[in-house]
Structures are given as C-alpha cells and as structure tokens.
Amino acid sequence: MRTLRYIAKRIGGAILVIAVIILALFLIFYTLPSDPAQLSCGRPCSADQLTRVKAFMGLDKPWYQQMGDYVAGLFAGRTFGTGATAVVCAAPCLGYSFRLSEPVTTLIADRFPVTASIALGAAVLWLIVGVFTGVLAARKQGTWVDDTLMGLSALGISSPSYLVGLLAISLFALNLGWLPSGGYEPLTQDPGGWLYHLILPWIVLALINAAPYTRIMRTQTLQELDQDYVRTARSKGMPEGRVISRHVLRNASLPIVTLFGLDLGSLLGGAVLTERVFSMQGIGMLLLDAVNNLDLQVLVGTTLFAAVLVVLANLVVDICYSFIDPRVTLAR
Amino acid sequence: MAENHDDFAQQGDSTGLTEQNARTPDNQPQDSRPIITVRGMHVSFAGQDVTHGVGLDLFPGRITALVGESGSGKSVTAMALPHLDPSGASVRGTALLRDGETTIDLLSPDAPLQVIRGGRIGTIFQEPMTAFNPLLTIGRQVGEALDYHGPRLSREQKHERVLEQLREVGLPDAERIARSHPHELSGGQLQRAMIAMAIINRPQVLIADEPTTALDVTTQKAILDLLGRLTRELDLAVLLITHDMGVVWQAADTIYVMHDGRIVEQGPKQEIFAHPHQQYTRTLLEAVPRLDVASLERAADTNARDWAQEKKTCRHSSTAVSDSTALGVAGTAGIAENVDTTDKTVLSDTAGTGTGSSSPSTPAVLRVEDLSVRYGRGRASRQAVEDVNLTIGAGETLALVGESGAGKTTIARAISGQIRPTSGRVLLDGVDLAALHGRRLRQTRSDIGYVFQDSGSALNPDRTAGWSIAEPLQVHGMNAADRHKRVEKLLGQVSLPAELADRYPFELSGGQRQRVGIARALALRPRLLIADEPTSALDVTVQKRVLDLLHRLRCDYGYACLFITHDLGIVQEVADRVAVIRSGRIVEQGPMVEVLTHPHDAYTRTLLAASPTIGVRPE
Numbered sequence: 001m002r003t004l005r006y007i008a009k010r011i012g013g014a015i016l017v018i019a020v021i022i023l024a025l026f027l028i029f030y031t032l033p034s035d036p037a038q039l040s041c042g043r044p045c046s047a048d049q050l051t052r053v054k055a056f057m058g059l060d061k062p063w064y065q066q067m068g069d070y071v072a073g074l075f076a077g078r079t080f081g082t083g084a085t086a087v088v089c090a091a092p093c094l095g096y097s098f099r100l101s102e103p104v105t106t107l108i109a110d111r112f113p114v115t116a117s118i119a120l121g122a123a124v125l126w127l128i129v130g131v132f133t134g135v136l137a138a139r140k141q142g143t144w145v146d147d148t149l150m151g152l153s154a155l156g157i158s159s160p161s162y163l164v165g166l167l168a169i170s171l172f173a174l175n176l177g178w179l180p181s182g183g184y185e186p187l188t189q190d191p192g193g194w195l196y197h198l199i200l201p202w203i204v205l206a207l208i209n210a211a212p213y214t215r216i217m218r219t220q221t222l223q224e225l226d227q228d229y230v231r232t233a234r235s236k237g238m239p240e241g242r243v244i245s246r247h248v249l250r251n252a253s254l255p256i257v258t259l260f261g262l263d264l265g266s267l268l269g270g271a272v273l274t275e276r277v278f279s280m281q282g283i284g285m286l287l288l289d290a291v292n293n294l295d296l297q298v299l300v301g302t303t304l305f306a307a308v309l310v311v312l313a314n315l316v317v318d319i320c321y322s323f324i325d326p327r328v329t330l331a332r
Numbered sequence: 333m334a335e336n337h338d339d340f341a342q343q344g345d346s347t348g349l350t351e352q353n354a355r356t357p358d359n360q361p362q363d364s365r366p367i368i369t370v371r372g373m374h375v376s377f378a379g380q381d382v383t384h385g386v387g388l389d390l391f392p393g394r395i396t397a398l399v400g401e402s403g404s405g406k407s408v409t410a411m412a413l414p415h416l417d418p419s420g421a422s423v424r425g426t427a428l429l430r431d432g433e434t435t436i437d438l439l440s441p442d443a444p445l446q447v448i449r450g451g452r453i454g455t456i457f458q459e460p461m462t463a464f465n466p467l468l469t470i471g472r473q474v475g476e477a478l479d480y481h482g483p484r485l486s487r488e489q490k491h492e493r494v495l496e497q498l499r500e501v502g503l504p505d506a507e508r509i510a511r512s513h514p515h516e517l518s519g520g521q522l523q524r525a526m527i528a529m530a531i532i533n534r535p536q537v538l539i540a541d542e543p544t545t546a547l548d549v550t551t552q553k554a555i556l557d558l559l560g561r562l563t564r565e566l567d568l569a570v571l572l573i574t575h576d577m578g579v580v581w582q583a584a585d586t587i588y589v590m591h592d593g594r595i596v597e598q599g600p601k602q603e604i605f606a607h608p609h610q611q612y613t614r615t616l617l618e619a620v621p622r623l624d625v626a627s628l629e630r631a632a633d634t635n636a637r638d639w640a641q642e643k644k645t646c647r648h649s650s651t652a653v654s655d656s657t658a659l660g661v662a663g664t665a666g667i668a669e670n671v672d673t674t675d676k677t678v679l680s681d682t683a684g685t686g687t688g689s690s691s692p693s694t695p696a697v698l699r700v701e702d703l704s705v706r707y708g709r710g711r712a713s714r715q716a717v718e719d720v721n722l723t724i725g726a727g728e729t730l731a732l733v734g735e736s737g738a739g740k741t742t743i744a745r746a747i748s749g750q751i752r753p754t755s756g757r758v759l760l761d762g763v764d765l766a767a768l769h770g771r772r773l774r775q776t777r778s779d780i781g782y783v784f785q786d787s788g789s790a791l792n793p794d795r796t797a798g799w800s801i802a803e804p805l806q807v808h809g810m811n812a813a814d815r816h817k818r819v820e821k822l823l824g825q826v827s828l829p830a831e832l833a834d835r836y837p838f839e840l841s842g843g844q845r846q847r848v849g850i851a852r853a854l855a856l857r858p859r860l861l862i863a864d865e866p867t868s869a870l871d872v873t874v875q876k877r878v879l880d881l882l883h884r885l886r887c888d889y890g891y892a893c894l895f896i897t898h899d900l901g902i903v904q905e906v907a908d909r910v911a912v913i914r915s916g917r918i919v920e921q922g923p924m925v926e927v928l929t930h931p932h933d934a935y936t937r938t939l940l941a942a943s944p945t946i947g948v949r950p951e
Contacts (some may be wrong), residue, residue, distance in 0.1 A: 228462040231416055233385040236477040236529065237450035244478070245466050325467055 003322050010318045014311050021307045025300050026067045035059075036296045056081045070095070070300075092303035099293060104301030109284055114184050115282035119267040119276060121198055122205035129251065129259060130210040134217020135244060141222060149214060156211030163279035165204045172200060179282075182279035187300065201278045205271065209263060213256060219253035227251070254325060258317055265313025271305025344476045355450070367392050367536050367569045369918065372433065373425035375408045383409055383593040385425070390537060390569040395559065397572045397580045397601075399616065401871040402842075406573050407589070410539050413571075414446055414453045418537025419420040429453075429537070440677065452479040458542040460522035470522075474498065474529045481533040493543050497528045502558055519736075520551035524558065531562060535820035538562075541573045548735035548898060553942040556583040571738030575607045575871055577620045578901070578944025581605065589613045606947040619876040621901030623943045628904065629929045634805065696759075697859050697892035698724045699746065704758035705742050716742045718917045720756070724860070724892040724909075727776050731907035731924070733939070739916040740896045744862045748774075749893065761859060778808055781853030781891070785865040787845035791837040798823075798833025798847045804855045822851040826881060842872035850881065854889060867902070879905055900943040904928060912936045 021066040039044065052062045057080060058069055069078060077091035137149040173181035179200045185193030189314045224230065225248060233243045258290040270284035282303055290298035321328050366389035373386040390396050400406040401944060412423045415438075417738045427438040429452060434442060436452075439612060449455075457463040464473055475494045477742040482640060483494065491510075501524045514522060523543060528540060540559065544552035563570050572584060577782060580587060580601065587604045589597040589612065597610045608614045707714050712790040717739040724730045732831035734740050745751045747758050749765055758765050760779055768776055784790035791800050801822055810818070820830045826847040837845055853861060863882065867875035883906065886893055895906055903910055911921040913935065918932040931937050 017399070117794075210409070228457060228459060229465040232455075232457060232473075232529075233465070233476075234462045235416055235449050235455040237446045237480040239446060239480075247468075250467050251465065278406060327466060327515050 006322050006328070007319055012313055014315045015034065018308055019313050021311075022067065022304065023069065025303060026063060029296050029300050030063045030066065032296075036294075039099075039294055047220045056085075058248060081282075094304060095297035097290075099295050107267060108283060108305055110300060111283045111286050113186065113282060114280050115271055115275070115284065117184075117187065117194065117198055118205065118263055118271050118280065118282060119264060120202050122202045122209065123260070123264045123267065123293035125202055125206035125211060126210040127256075129206060130213025131217050131249075131256065133210070135221050135249070136250075137214065137218040138225065141246070150218070153211040156208050157174075157215075159208060161204065161208050161273045162277050162290070163317045164208060165201070165274060168200055169277070178295050182277075183278045184282075188269050197280075200206045200272075201274050204277075205267075206275055213243070213259065216255055216259065217252065221248055223231075223251045241299040250324065254321070256322055257324065261313040261317030261320075262310065265310040266306065268309045268313075270302065345726065345847060347427065347878045364392060367430050368427060368438070369430075370409075370413075370427040373409060373412065373423065375405065375412055375421055377386035377421050379419055381593065383740055386593075386595055388571075388589075388595070390571055390588075392536065392567045392569050393564060394585045395563050395570040395572050395583055396586045397574060397584035398590055399574060399577065399580055400576055401616075401873060405593040406575075406590045406592045407541055407731050409573055410541060410573050411455075413537075413539065414449045414455060415443070416449075416455065434494065438640050443482070446480055446543055450530075450535065450873070451533050452535050453537045453539060454533070454535040455539045456523070456543050457529050458494070459546050459870060460519050460526055461514065461546070463526060464522060466514055468513070469510065470512055470514065470517065470525050470883045471495075474510070474525060474532060477529050477532050493532065494528075497532045497673070498525065501525070501528045501531075501562075503528070513855060514543050516784040518551075518553065523547060523551075523555050527555075527558065527562070531566065531568070534566065536567075536569060538568050538570045539573070540570060542575070543572070544579060545576070546880055549900070549944075550735065550938060550942040552579070553944075557703055559583060576944070577617055577872065578946060581946045582944045589616065590764060600688050601949065603787050605946065609702050615873055617946075619872040620946065621875070621879070621899060621905045621942070622873075623928070623945050625928055625945070652769045677738050695725065695761075696723045697726050697761060698722065698894065699757075699759040699762075700743070700747065701757045701759070703743065703758065704754045705739075705746055705751065706754045715916055716748070719911075720916075720918055722894075722918075722921075724894060726859070726892055727739060727886060727890045729886065729893040729895050729906055730911045731897060732913060732914035733897060733900065733910060735898060735939075738913045740898075741812065741864055742912060742916075743865050743913075744782075744894065744896055747860075748782055748862055749804065763765055771850040774808075778804065778856040779859040781856070781861045782850050783846070783861065783863040783866045786869055787842060787866075788837065788869070790849055791845060795836070796833060797835050797837070797840065798844075800837075801833070801852045801855055804852065808856060817853075821876065825885065841874075842870050843878060846870060846874075846878055847881065850878075850885070854885065854891075857889065861886075861889075861893045863893060864896045865898070866895075868897070868899075875902075881935065882906065900939060912939065 037050055037057055037059050041050050041053045051060070058066055061069070072078065073089060073091065073093035073095075075091055077093050078089050079094060080087040080089065087096060087101075089103040090157065094108065096103050097107060098109065133149050133153070135144045140146045148262055169181045172179045180197055182197075187194040193288060195281070230247060232242060233247045234240075238246070253257070270287050271282060272284035272288055273297075274280075275284040276288065287302045287306075289295070290302065307315040335942070350659050368388070368390040370386060370388040373383060373388075374381050375383045386405070386409050388396070388398070388409070398406045398410060406419055408421060411417045413427055417423065421606070423439050427437055428435045429438050429448070431452065436448065437452075438448060446728065464470065471491070475490045476495065478490055478493060494510055495506040496601070498509055503509045503521060503524050509517065509521060517525070527543075538559075543559070544555050549556060556579065559570060559572070562568055566751045569693050572579070574580060584601050584685070587597075587599060587601055587610075588595050588612065589604070591612045597604065597613045604613065605617065608617060657683060681734060699722055702714070703717060703720040703722075705717040707716050720739075720743055722730065722732075722743075732743065742751070746753045749758075752766070760776060763776060765773070765776060798819050801819045805815045805818055819833055823830050824834060828844060828851070829846050832844065832848070837848075840848065846869075850866070867878050870878060879902065882893070885891075893906075895902075897903060909922060909926040910924050910927040911918050912927065913919065913936065920927060920931065920936045927936065929941065
C-alpha cells in the first residue's frame, strides 16, 4: 500500500516534469532568430507565399497557442493545412518535418531500433564490466590489480568516445578486418549481421561508460565492507564470496542503479557521437541532421522524446529503489 | 603481566562434561574443563601491540565478563577468537577450542573459519540497528546462518527452524518479525533476533560485544535475563564484553578486568566486587553511578533534608568534589594516562552563588506550562509530548528520566527553541520565548546553554576547540581580545589546559570533547543549562569526572539545569528533583529522594526494578 502510494507520487511528479520540459522547449526554440516558414518557403519567397506557409504550419498563431496545438497533437494528432494539400500527423504527433515530408513520430520510430540496439547492448556490457571491475578493485585494494583498474578507468573517463571509436575502427576494421567499420542490419532481417555490426560500437561505448561505474562501485564496496552488517554476515560462517554477493553487492549497487537509469535513458535518446562515427542511422543522426538543417519540428520532437526517456528512466529507477530498499517508501 | 590465570579456581578440573553439547540440568554453573583456553594472546596493529599476553578461560554454562574502558583491548581480544578483528590486526598466541575429543587452535592462520564462525562461536554485536543488513528481512538473515552449518534444509524446514528459534529468544510473534526489515523493529527486538541468529546452530561459545549498551534499561535487563537463561539451558560459554559494572553485576559469573591491553584482575563476581585487589578495579567500581535506594531510604528515615543538603549543596564544593573523585587520588599512575587531565581545584572566585536547595521561595528560572508537541501533519502526525509541566529554580537540577523515544529530547528542543511547541508555553525568567522576536529573542536564547549527547559530532570537525567555544561569544558581539580571555578562563573552569584551544576535535578524547562542549554551553553564562545525556557516550571513569564537573560548575554559575538521562544511578548522583517521562507524558515528578524511595507510578517502579543495582560495595 505504501509502495503503491509512493509509485503514484513518482508518476505524478514525472508528468509534471514532462509538462515543464515542453514549455521550456517552446520558449527556447520559438524564440530562436530562425524562421521555419522562411526556410521551407524556398527561394525566391514572396511575402504572400510566406504568409501562406506560415498559416499552413500554424506559425501565424501566438506561441502559447502553438504550444497548445502541439500538446493536443501529442494526444489527438493534428492536421496541417486544409483540403487536398492537407498533411495528417497521427497521434502521438511529435511534429511534422516539412523538409523530409514525414511526421517526426514516424522518423523517430524508424530510427529508434538502431539507437536502442546500440544503447541496450552497450549498457548491459558496461554494467557488467563496471560492477565486476569495481568489486574486484575493492577486494584487491592497494594491490597492482587495483592500481591497474583505477588507471584504466581514469583513461576511460578522460577519453573522448569519437577518438576511441575511430581508433577501434582503424584497428579492428581497417587493419585487422575482423569487424565492419560501420552500418546497421535490422535484427529482424539478419540477426547475425545485426550482432556483427554492433560489436564494435558496443565495446567502444562500454569501455568508456564503464569507467565511472568501476570507480563508484569500488568506493561503495569499500564503504559497505566496513559496515557492521558485513561483520555480522561473516560471523555466521559465510564464505567471503557469499558475503559480497548476498550482502555487499546489493547495498553497494544503490547509487549504481541511479546512475545507470540516467545513462541509459539519455543514451536511448540518441547516441550522437557513436552513431556518427559508426555511420548508423539512429536518433542521434536524426538530431544531428535536424540541427544542421535547422529543422525545428524534428529538433523539438527528438528533444522531447529524449527528455521523456530520461524522465521515464528516472521513474523506473525510483520504482526499482522501492523494491530494493524497503526504507525509501518511508521518506515523505 | 605473565599468565596469572593459573591460580584460577576451576582450572584443571577434569570432571564434568565429555560431550560438547551436553546440557546442564540445573542452574549451577557446571564445573568442568574450559571450552576455550586463551594463552599469551597479543593483538597488534601495524606492529604495535595493543594487548599484551592475555589469558582467558571460558566455561560452559557460565557468563564470563571481560570488563574495561574503551581502548583497553577487550573487544579486539574477543573478536580475535572468530577472526572478526578489523583487517590489519595480527594476532599471536593460542586459543584452544575443545571440540569433542580434539582441539582447534582458533588463532592459527588455517583455523577452519567457516566452521568456527556461527558453528562453534556465535557472536552478537553492540548496535543491533546497524548489525543487520538494512535491505533484507530478519527471517532471511537469521535463516542464512543455517546455510553454512549442519544438514541441508528445505525452504520450509529452514523457515520453521527460524520461527522456532525466534520464539525461543522471546519473540512470540515470530512470523511478523521474520517478515520485517530491520528498520521496522525496536532495538530490543533486533537484539533478540541477533541472539537467535547467533545461537541457531547451537554453538558452544557466544561472544556478546556490549550487547546492551545501545538499549534502554528495561530492555537491557530483559536481554541480560535472556542471555542468562540461554547460558544455562544450552550450556553456553558466554564471553560478555562490557564497560558497565552494572551489567557485570546483573549478568556475569566470572570477571576479567582489562586495562591497557592486560588482564589486571580476575575472579568470581562476588569476590571482585567485594574485594577488588587492583586500584584500577576499585576505580571502575567507584565510578559507577550507583542506584542505591537502600542508602537513600536510610537517609530519608533519619534526616532526609540534611542528607540531601550535604550531597547537593555547594558549601564545600571544591573539597567535596576532589574527595569523591577517586582519580584525583595519587597512586593511580596506571590510570592517569587513560584519563583526560587530573582535576584542578576550582578556579572560580564566584563560588557559592547557587545554594542548590530547591526551596519553593527560589524564583523559577524555567517554567514549562502544558507543553505539547506534535510531529507531522494530518493523519500521519504523531504526538511526541503532551501536557508537560516543569519548573526549575536557580541552582537546581531537574533530571528528566525516560527511555528512548519517550520525548525527552523533544522537550529539550522545545525549551531551547529548536522546535515550536504545538501548544503550551515555555517561560524563561517569566518571559514567554514564543512572544519574542529578533534581538530580544536572540538575547534570551543566550540564556540557555545546551550540552549535546554525542560530543564527537556536536563540534565542527574543521574548527579548533577554542573557536567552537568562542563562537557564541562572537555571535553576541564580543571582541577578539575579550573572547580569547574568556575562552582561556572557560577552559580552566572545565579543567582543560589552555593549549587545548588550538586542538581540533579529532585530537581530543571523548571526555575532553565533552568538556569543550560544556565550556561552549557556559560561554554566555546561561541561566539554564540543558544537558542531554551528556555522559552516555563516555567511559564510566570519564563520566564520573564530567558529572562532578557539572556539579561544581552549577555551584559556580548558579544555573538551573535540565539533566536528561535514562540512568537512575546518574539521577541519584546529580538531581535535586526528578521528572519521569513515558510516551510523552510526565508520569511522576518530585524530589529525587522521594521519587526513588517511594515511587507512586508503576512505570517508575519498573524503571527502578530494571536498573542495575550493585549489591556489594568494595571494602
């Protein structure tokens, strides 16, 4: 009961955050000095034409009305223009790219499997690597194992992903020829090809992202090993490995859960650099394209999508917490 | 300090049990061979020995107390047996555990730890709240102990065994306890569950490391009774580690006194309490705040007023204090290094301002009228304190006694203005604090000094002791030169050398930190001093000295004192009047002698019955 109330509260909070994000997006993008109507009007563009384009795109209304239309479109869909030239954008309508002549929702839906494949695979990998190396470093505190792992993680934290990506491509793809330098095969069509194309991006992303996990996990494990309950567990005759796996790991992983939710959420919203380096057409590339072409509708749509993912990830983390740690539902 | 355990009475008695799990049928401690024999144990950290050749014998069916102050080495000695010492400790010597007809050397590096821990030696710890994993249910944690010893059990068998064990240690609603997480249970319930966990595999030895220090007196008594019962029923050899002579008197059969890493005295309980040979043992015994109702009664019968007067007044404060301070006596060189600094005589020239008597003519410094405090709002709110009425006159000490959660600290915080009362008034010298604002409020607040329970966390770790003492002076606008002089004077008054002003809290001992806390509380010459369990984190000998200090300062400053404590022994020592609080309500209030000798309320009687009373005085 208390857990349910806690979850309901969190969901309410998440909805509020998303509403604030939408407001912020509109304020930012619609006060930018660029005019989407001007851009899609083409050249030469007469004043008369511009007015018609504006009306068609709904840009003739004040910004708050535009925002209202946008929010309504999220739930009910919307139609741009009237008659034969009308463009339908079905719910949930995240906007319509007049440059690509496609609803933003469709664009995102097309690209999401690519990004999700990269993000989920890499996340699983870096979580395993990070937690394992962190616990190992803690247990071997002060030895060469600890020093090596900490050195590597410092290297990982300070390496830019595009650099590591390019180095990996030049080694494994160009020199050794073991793996492709880029591209993507849908899982549904060619599972083998899907895996083959994803191994390199996964490893690159995992190596870089695992580094902070290693450090946090090491610190947490050392801290938990000092707790009284660890001594209690030992006093029962538990082997040290069990003490770690049954008692320490669960307590030490609490901050990791938070970090992981945020990292995964934001990565699902577009792995811009990785997608660029490995030439994969994910949401990150869609976003990059939109920025390069000032396609505001796509920009707003993908940003909102990414923000919602982060909020959702947070929500999932909060709910996970309430199951991992029985004390959290007590706080307020 | 060679092995002087050889003269131990029961040593070498070869009659008795041959089977390890035989039961003793009666209440008599069974004379038999020791189950554990420790000889020449040295524990060292970074090459530095902290214990020097400790020898111990533990016997089945007997509680052996290892007594000493913090830093004496009692805990490391005990924890070395199941190898639960902090990492970095290295241990030499032998500790032979009799296991059937063979013996296991517990201290050897290849001792079978997984068999010993939980199987042969069960362990319970001081802080039941932190000794359990906060994320797992009690049932799971107790059941876990079964996984590594004895035959493999099915889930259901294990669950049954856990419930049975929980019931055995006095937790009748075992199902609910097993389902609960640690934060949902009380300290007493957790400590019982901890005992269940430690003995579920029927070990021969139980190490109890300060098992009741974190508990209330009534809970403490119940836990000690439980330990006593289990010792007899399961023929356990219990090693009880404690600093509290009251606990020793209540529970132990045999005593080892430890000081500076050495066993300085050992013997049967009665013997040690009645005829302590060592000065250190004597000091420990004398430092215990004794609840001694009999002597109060005698005094009350003859001439109560005179007796109380003599004990409490300030007429001969300086001499009375140093007389009763055993540590000030010469010839205790062995102890002196363990203790802050020897008491100086009273520095103050203002002695005699307070009379200490609680005559009704004294105008009340503090008057609390119908004070109620509720925490939270709506349905989730909780009544913390209800309709509390208190009065304290100048120079008078009122002890507020009750168990944890009763509302003692809430009252103190409401009086000092840290929380707003839901209803009722707090009058300081007749002025209602709630009616004041701004400058006047700050001015009035400076009339209240507050000494906190945990001296370690009550001082800013990044600032020197001198800075902490001077802070209230600075807040109230005193210039640097005057502050410096005042700090120096205050340090003298709390018997600390002036150099200590430049030290940081981590460089001070617990007793020194609490003295700094007292000096800070007195900096603004308060009319009211609130002392919230100021000595509960201190060793007995240090506690004794801090209590004496507070008594002396009260005479010098003449403040009214609200002394919060759960220890009736301390009440007898410091209080003029007593207010007993239970669940937020004052159940009894009156002059100390009267309340302790003729308690009206049943709860006061329960508290009195649970308080450790040491029946023997050292000769």
